[in-house]
Amino acid sequence: MSQTVFEPWNDPDAKPLIQFKNVTKRFGEFTAIDNQSFDIYEKEFFALLGPSGCGKTTMMRMLAGFEKPTEGTILLGGQDIAPFPPNKRAVNMMFQSYALFPHLSVWDNIAFGLKRDGKSKDEIAARVEEMLKLTRLEQFARRKPHQISGGQRQRVALARSLAKAPKLLLLDEPLGALDAKLRQATQFELMDIQEKTGTTFVIVTHDQEEAMTVASRVAVMDTGKIIQADTPQVIYEAPASRYVADFIGDVNLIDGMAEAREGGAEAASTAESETPAQFEAEIPAAETAPRAPQPNERGKWLHDKLFKYILGPREDAPKQLPPPTPEESKAAASAVQPYAIAPGGITIHWAEGQPPLIASNGDPALAGKRVTLAVRPEKLGISKDRPESANALRGKVIDIAYLGNLSTYHVELANGTMVKAQLANTRRVAQRDITWEDKVWISFRDTAGVVLGE
């Protein structure tokens, strides 16, 4: 495998496999696809993501040939595909319901398309065996679809649609019918198969996690339009609009008025006025809080009378984890440690009497306009004492959702805006005992958010 990054969409010389050119699709009065133009490149894993009714399935059915565009053209390898019916296209589709032929065995299902091509018996047999091996279905070849489990059916559907080695494979919510665990495993399997076969995949899904996991590029759709099509990282970290930011993952949106910023110097100096010593003292303090379970009176009596002779004397001191090493404390603290604030960008005035938010990555051209700062919950810090950070906001904890690996704190800011801060429950940091109704500080870096115009 070459180490070059797979990014044909950034390569001006790359020839796209599929080109949508001003494609519009109407069903009567309803416009399902509204004048869309975009390219999909060879060997891409392209995801169409959006809520139901956004037109993503129509997009896919036009590629498969079950629908024809009302206006515009779709090119496959430079050729207009409109005159070709589904059975004459080098495009195969994996259906949401799998659409396995119930009267045929797994083997015959996979061989179905090959037989239609009039291939020789040996060729068909060899190709079917290859597909069975690829999808690990060898021992189920003779079974009927109703004699295998849901996950196996999904693999049969995939094998059948890949058997004819299409230029383009369309997957319509391919994992919708699987349970969560199996779905995750299958996502990686799909990526693996896509890489092995080198086929271009277009997947339609409403599950953003699935799209982010498998796809090389994700197109976020809304009401017949692609709002943004880019790599999962860009979609998540630099959403182009409020809609995308809100649709993908959790996000805090803070509205305000933008103002151009000269430099980061004075903001950094105010941050440094706080003593770091105060902050470091906090962690050992939290350590002293009692937390190990204590035996009650009856337990103590039982131990002293009976178990002492077997287990030895009872220790009154509760068992505790060892105190954090200096490195650990430092690591925990550095999560919210100050650092130099980059110059430039904008400040956002978001509430009366509150310091403006600093967004050094904001576009100064937005100055004087209403903007929204979108910050992901995991990029917010939460602490009881004022942290040293470019942005520190006062708030009150309204709700805490404990998710095991993470805790999400719902915090109400001064002007009533609710924000969510997500903290990984690592061993040490989890001990800061923030609870309901606590006054806390919400902090984030000057580059943590994305400034979105109206």
Add this chain to the structure above:
Amino acid sequence: MRRLTWFNATSLTLGFAFLYLPMIILIVYSFNESKLVTVWAGFSTKWYGTLIQNEAFLDAAWVTIQVAVVSSTIATVLGTMAALVLVRAGRFYGRTLFSGMIYAPLVMPEVITGLSLLLLFIGIGLDRGIFTIILAHTTFSMCFVSVVVSSRLVTFDRSLEEAALDLGCSHFDAFRLVTLPIIAPAVISGWLLAFTLSLDDLVIASFTAGPSATTLPIKIWSSIRLGVSPEINALSTIMIAIVAVGVITASLITKRASLRQQADERAAVHA
């Protein structure tokens, strides 16, 4: 399981007696020695013997079977086509009217259907015979087939056909290789229904039959007017037996198939 109370047992006995007593009497008297239908004179199978030698009955039976097989086959083809269009085609002008018209013959009095067919055949100058009976039976049994097949097609997953097209089938191949095998049970039961309807139809057949061709129900009906003979009893017993064997076999096959499917699905879940 609760035991039957005497009330339930009585209800059951009365109900079944009401349904089956006439047939039981018919079967019992078909083994009667005496020529008189109402007088029991001992057990004998001689009426079955004379039946086999009765040319008129055998001819009528042969005509009936020909009519039933041919008309139910044509009715199945036409009825399936009609069902496909009515279930599949999107909205077109007058669609509700058409689907209503397919079902109308189900409730149309047979006398009227028969009479109108008779008038048509006279009008176009078609000589009445086996051909006209076949046409008439196709006409009225086709809508039964279409009802049975369309009820199956409603639950048929369209994406199966789209998958076949996607894999390179023409529309006709997709129907032949995917749709038809899957809806085959409904088509077969439609055929069986049409066959049975044709087998026992008296009213429409008597309107459309000519002197050259008489079906068994017409033959039985006309010989009854000359007095009931034990031969008729024997013939009816044979018909009951054929129908009973057919019905029981069909239900056993369906039952076994569904049981096996259930077992397979259970096994697949644990696989």
